[in-house]
Amino acid sequence: MEKFTKIEGVAAPLPMVNVDTDMIIPKQFLKTIKRTGLGANLFDEMRFNQDGTEIESFVLNQPAYRNAQVLVAGDNFGCGSSREHAPWALLDFGIRVVIAPSFADIFFNNCFKNGILPIILPQEDVDKLMDDAQRGANAVLTVDLETQTIQGPDGGSISFEVDPFKKECLLGGLDDIGLTLKNETKIGAFEAEYASRAPWL
Amino acid sequence: MSPKTLYDKIWDAHLVHEESDGTSLLYIDRHLVHEVTSPQAFEGLRMTGRTVRAPEKTTAVPDHNVPTSLDRAKGIEDEMSRIQVEALRQNAKDFGVEMYDVDDIRQGIVHIIGPEQGLTQPGMTIVCGDSHTATHGAFGALAHGIGTSEVEHVLATQTLIQKKSKNMKVEVNGQLAPGVTAKDITLSVIGKTGTAGGTGYVIEYMGEAIRTLSMEGRMTVCNMAIEGGARAGLIAPDEKTFAYVKGRPHAPKAGNWELALAYWKTLFTDKGAHFDAEVILDAAEIAPVVTWGTSPEDVLPITGTVPAPEDFEGGKVEAARRSLDYMGLTPGQKLSEVEIDTVFIGSCTNGRIEDLREVAKIMEGRKVKDGLRAMIVPGSGLVRAQAEEEGIAQILQEAGFDWRMAGCSMCLGMNPDQLAPGERCASTSNRNFEGRQGRGGRTHLLSPGMAAAAAITGRLTDVREIV
Numbered sequence: 001m002e003k004f005t006k007i008e009g010v011a012a013p014l015p016m017v018n019v020d021t022d023m024i025i026p027k028q029f030l031k032t033i034k035r036t037g038l039g040a041n042l043f044d045e046m047r048f049n050q051d052g053t054e055i056e057s058f059v060l061n062q063p064a065y066r067n068a069q070v071l072v073a074g075d076n077f078g079c080g081s082s083r084e085h086a087p088w089a090l091l092d093f094g095i096r097v098v099i100a101p102s103f104a105d106i107f108f109n110n111c112f113k114n115g116i117l118p119i120i121l122p123q124e125d126v127d128k129l130m131d132d133a134q135r136g137a138n139a140v141l142t143v144d145l146e147t148q149t150i151q152g153p154d155g156g157s158i159s160f161e162v163d164p165f166k167k168e169c170l171l172g173g174l175d176d177i178g179l180t181l182k183n184e185t186k187i188g189a190f191e192a193e194y195a196s197r198a199p200w201l
Numbered sequence: 202m203s204p205k206t207l208y209d210k211i212w213d214a215h216l217v218h219e220e221s222d223g224t225s226l227l228y229i230d231r232h233l234v235h236e237v238t239s240p241q242a243f244e245g246l247r248m249t250g251r252t253v254r255a256p257e258k259t260t261a262v263p264d265h266n267v268p269t270s271l272d273r274a275k276g277i278e279d280e281m282s283r284i285q286v287e288a289l290r291q292n293a294k295d296f297g298v299e300m301y302d303v304d305d306i307r308q309g310i311v312h313i314i315g316p317e318q319g320l321t322q323p324g325m326t327i328v329c330g331d332s333h334t335a336t337h338g339a340f341g342a343l344a345h346g347i348g349t350s351e352v353e354h355v356l357a358t359q360t361l362i363q364k365k366s367k368n369m370k371v372e373v374n375g376q377l378a379p380g381v382t383a384k385d386i387t388l389s390v391i392g393k394t395g396t397a398g399g400t401g402y403v404i405e406y407m408g409e410a411i412r413t414l415s416m417e418g419r420m421t422v423c424n425m426a427i428e429g430g431a432r433a434g435l436i437a438p439d440e441k442t443f444a445y446v447k448g449r450p451h452a453p454k455a456g457n458w459e460l461a462l463a464y465w466k467t468l469f470t471d472k473g474a475h476f477d478a479e480v481i482l483d484a485a486e487i488a489p490v491v492t493w494g495t496s497p498e499d500v501l502p503i504t505g506t507v508p509a510p511e512d513f514e515g516g517k518v519e520a521a522r523r524s525l526d527y528m529g530l531t532p533g534q535k536l537s538e539v540e541i542d543t544v545f546i547g548s549c550t551n552g553r554i555e556d557l558r559e560v561a562k563i564m565e566g567r568k569v570k571d572g573l574r575a576m577i578v579p580g581s582g583l584v585r586a587q588a589e590e591e592g593i594a595q596i597l598q599e600a601g602f603d604w605r606m607a608g609c610s611m612c613l614g615m616n617p618d619q620l621a622p623g624e625r626c627a628s629t630s631n632r633n634f635e636g637r638q639g640r641g642g643r644t645h646l647l648s649p650g651m652a653a654a655a656a657i658t659g660r661l662t663d664v665r666e667i668v
């Protein structure tokens with residue numbers, strides 16, 4: 001997984017609640033057996049007409065936001081299916097940070113496994129950043145995971161919470177499975193004890 | 202010992218290791234995989250030279266992509282879909298995982314075959330790269346959806362890194378009125394809590410109305426726990442649960458059965474256990490409901506009218522405006538006057554035998570309205586076979602339904618079963634998101650009985666007027 005330390009990038013505003021994973025990456029693109037290449041179809045049905053031409057009004061089609069690295073959105077971002085294709089598509093497009101008042105559980109977890117930082121902030125902070133994001137290419141945010149702060153274009157700073165374990169994994173680009181396998185003897189011991197407790201399994 | 206909830210008990214029984222900050226390693230008893238969310242996980246194992254730690258605890262089935270046409274044994278036409286199913290087949294073979302292939306009668310939607318085969322048992326931890334894994338919670342199992350990275354993690358380690366969720370209880374007291382079903386309960390709960398109301402929680406459903414439900418009904422309720430944002434939904438096991446599991450292919454056998462049963466009987470929330478949140482509903486007040494918008498929380502009794510954006514607050518005002526526009530509905534319009542083009546009966550929410558019986562009961566001697574597309578997709582090959590044996594399939598076909606092979610089908614339209622732009626569907630599935638059943642397609646979620654009623658009249662209809 002790619003490390004996440006500090007990102008300085010344009011923030012795109014997506015002022016919608018309940019942005020679901022079907023919107024982020026519609027099902028027809030889930031047929032891939034790879035993790036890459038999904039950025040081309042990120043938000044496909046909101047971004048493109050049926051004939052493949054761009055819908056001009058959609059934020060990521062506007063020149064200022066084509067290289068956005070941060071997304072600012074409404075409540076319950078990422079609800080719906082467990083498809084990890086959603087963070088894969090965001091990442092492949094170049095989005096490394098999503099800021100919202102709340103996230104759906106599975107999506108939130110999936111982000112951390114892919115070097116994306118989802119940040120939960122109070123509504124008023126999100127509103128402020130949404131305002132900043134509306135400023136187009138001038139809407140550059142600096143997101144620093146180490147210090148857990150977001151610096152706005154006008155210099156103001158907002159701090160955010162992040163789970164310490166998840167932070168460590170992101171900073172180090174650590175592989176979860178490798179970490180867990182360090183506890184392999186514990187898993188073995190659990191299995192032995194469990195087999196005597198629940199022999200039918 | 203302090204009193205524990207059912208969730209606390211299952212959690213504690215599977216805890217391998219806990220860090221001081223609460224990050225925990227949870228042992229996983231059962232892992233279900235399907236073709237869409239697993240290829241990258243198996244690929245990850247290959248790339249790192251890892252193996253599947255306990256292949257006998259994993260079961261694979263293709264369901265999302267498979268065609269439901271009767272001639273599907275010929276093969277899958279769509280190349281991408283075919284490759285994905287072939288990849289599952291190859292991965293199952295290479296890593297020693299049992300798979301119910303497309304031509305196996307046991308094939309079906311992953312959340313239907315788990316219970317059917319006795320793979321789902323009380324007290325288990327069950328995961329699958331699919332959000333509707335919550336379904337298995339109906340057996341008193343801690344079951345939830347995971348992402349593909351986690352699928353790989355479970356394959357390699359048989360554990361999952363987790364932090365414990367909070368406990369929520371949803372109590373549905375009293376008895377349901379005639380014509381009101383498990384689907385109406387679960388949609389009504391979401392209508393009340395919102396799609397984010399359960400975020401951070403594991404829900405335990407309890408109360409007389411839940412206890413009275415069949416296992417099929419309980420699965421319908423837990424299936425949609427995720428639509429309320431919860432990590433999982435649970436129902437404490439009881440005699441109904443034990444009777445359902447007994448004798449199934451993977452159920453504990455004689456000798457072990459008694460041991461398992463003795464343990465399962467300890468799986469309930471202790472008196473006085475703490476819940477962090479509570480929702481209490483009176484079953485008698487639940488009506489047959491339908492959704493009007495593009496979020497499962499957009500739910501109203503069928504006797505209601507389409508709301509206006511101004512009826513809402515905050516970000517929901519704009520969301521409602523967008524929904525109404527997408528759905529082609531006008532505020533004030535009666536829900537029972539909304540005309541439909543298609544009826545879809547199936548999915549892991551309502552594709553079980555009891556659902557098909559309910560539809561057949563209503564359709565007997567009646568016809569699907571002329572010009573309507575009506576399809577029934579059984580949840581598994583075994584459900585299909587049983588429906589044929591019981592004569593249900595014949596009733597449905599005579600009524601004008603298209604009787605198809607098992608799979609996810611139009612629940613998400615990854616196979617050829619899709620809505621056309623603007624097409625309006627009465628659907629027993631679980632998501633009404635934009636484009637869910639096909640780009641531009643309009644979905645109204647409802648119960649199987651309500652879907653049958655709509656099939657007869659060609660509009661959203663109160664099932665109580667029909668029976």
Ligand code: SF4
Binds near residue numbers: 312613
């Ligand atoms: S039936 Fe629908 S919700 Fe259920 S597993 Fe299949 S696609 Fe997902």
